[in-house]
Amino acid sequence: MTTQLTSLTNFFRDLTPRNRYIVIAVASALIGFPILRIAAEDYRGYIALGPGGPPHNVIGWLGQILLKPLKKEPLHTSCYNEKAIKASGPNGGVAFLKEKDVPVREAPRPKIGSWTAPSRQLTDLASKDIIEAYQSFLSSLASESPTKLKIATSTLERHGPALFVASDNPSHPIAKSMYREIGHMHGSDGSLHLNLAPKDAKLVLERGWGQRHPLAGTVFTVYALTRSQFATTEKQLGAVEARRAHNPEVTGSKPVAAIGTSFFAVPYDVFVIGVWS
Numbered sequence: 510m511t512t513q514l515t516s517l518t519n520f521f522r523d524l525t526p527r528n529r530y531i532v533i534a535v536a537s538a539l540i541g542f543p544i545l546r547i548a549a550e551d552y553r554g555y556i557a558l559g560p561g562g563p564p565h566n567v568i569g570w571l572g573q574i575l576l577k578p579l580k581k582e583p584l585h586t587s588c589y590n591e592k593a594i595k596a597s598g599p600n601g602g603v604a605f606l607k608e609k610d611v612p613v614r615e616a617p618r619p620k621i622g623s624w625t626a627p628s629r630q631l632t633d634l635a636s637k638d639i640i641e642a643y644q645s646f647l648s649s650l651a652s653e654s655p656t657k658l659k660i661a662t663s664t665l666e667r668h669g670p671a672l673f674v675a676s677d678n679p680s681h682p683i684a685k686s687m688y689r690e691i692g693h694m695h696g697s698d699g700s701l702h703l704n705l706a707p708k709d710a711k712l713v714l715e716r717g718w719g720q721r722h723p724l725a726g727t728v729f730t731v732y733a734l735t736r737s738q739f740a741t742t743e744k745q746l747g748a749v750e751a752r753r754a755h756n757p758e759v760t761g762s763k764p765v766a767a768i769g770t771s772f773f774a775v776p777y778d779v780f781v782i783g784v785w786s
Contacts, residue, residue, distance in 0.1 A: 561627035583720040604708035614717030635699025
């Protein structure tokens with residue numbers, strides 16, 4: 510190996526200045542073209558995700574590359590410890606999901622894009638009608654509790670509707686840090702980003718329905734539903750709607766629940782359907 514390097518060094522040293530430039534140019538092209546091709550493919554994939562979070566252009570693409578060193582492992586649950594619970598505010602230690610209501614996901618986890626942001630699902634995408642059904646459901650929550658919830662353009666994504674705490678001055682620290690945003694659905698794949706309480710996030714992750722955002726603080730990615738998964742959930746949604754129709758206390762008068770430490774002013778059973786969407 511040493512002999513080969515010495516021969517190459519002597520060969521390069523014996524070249525005329527002009528020929529050295531030619532050799533450098535050819536070597537750079539041989540090395541650079543594959544890198545440029547990989548970069549171009551990665552950029553096209555980034556653009557194909559659609560708008561969300563970073564600028565939908567080369568600046569946003571470069572920016573998310575710079576953030577890659579900050580990415581966190583999305584599937585571990587060790588982060589949901591006592592320290593995280595204490596930092597999550599007054600309801601941080603409360604579990605709003607019951608284990609019996611979150612079944613183990615039978616299908617394998619979908620493939621998630623490698624980009625830091627936006628974080629999107631690449632396989633098992635939800636159909637347009639499923640996406641519309643759940644967007645309509647989230648809107649109905651806000652319309653039925655207008656003093657507690659509202660729909661507005663996502664502050665975190667900068668595109669698309671999101672569910673917010675209606676109060677301009679929420680008492681919860683995480684609600685403030687997340688600009689009062691509870692969650693939003695992605696129209697491109699049907700997945701959601703939700704702020705989940707630590708214990709609920711741990712349960713949803715362990716049952717296979719979601720994973721932590723690459724830059725996870727409190728934001729949690731909940732996978733989109735395929736048509737077969739939606740069929741089961743739709744029956745439960747209908748049952749919830751029936752209970753709400755026959756029980757005026759189901760909306761508005763029960764104590765607020767917390768989605769990931771942001772306050773979600775609807776009862777527990779409605780929240781479960783929202784998570785599964």
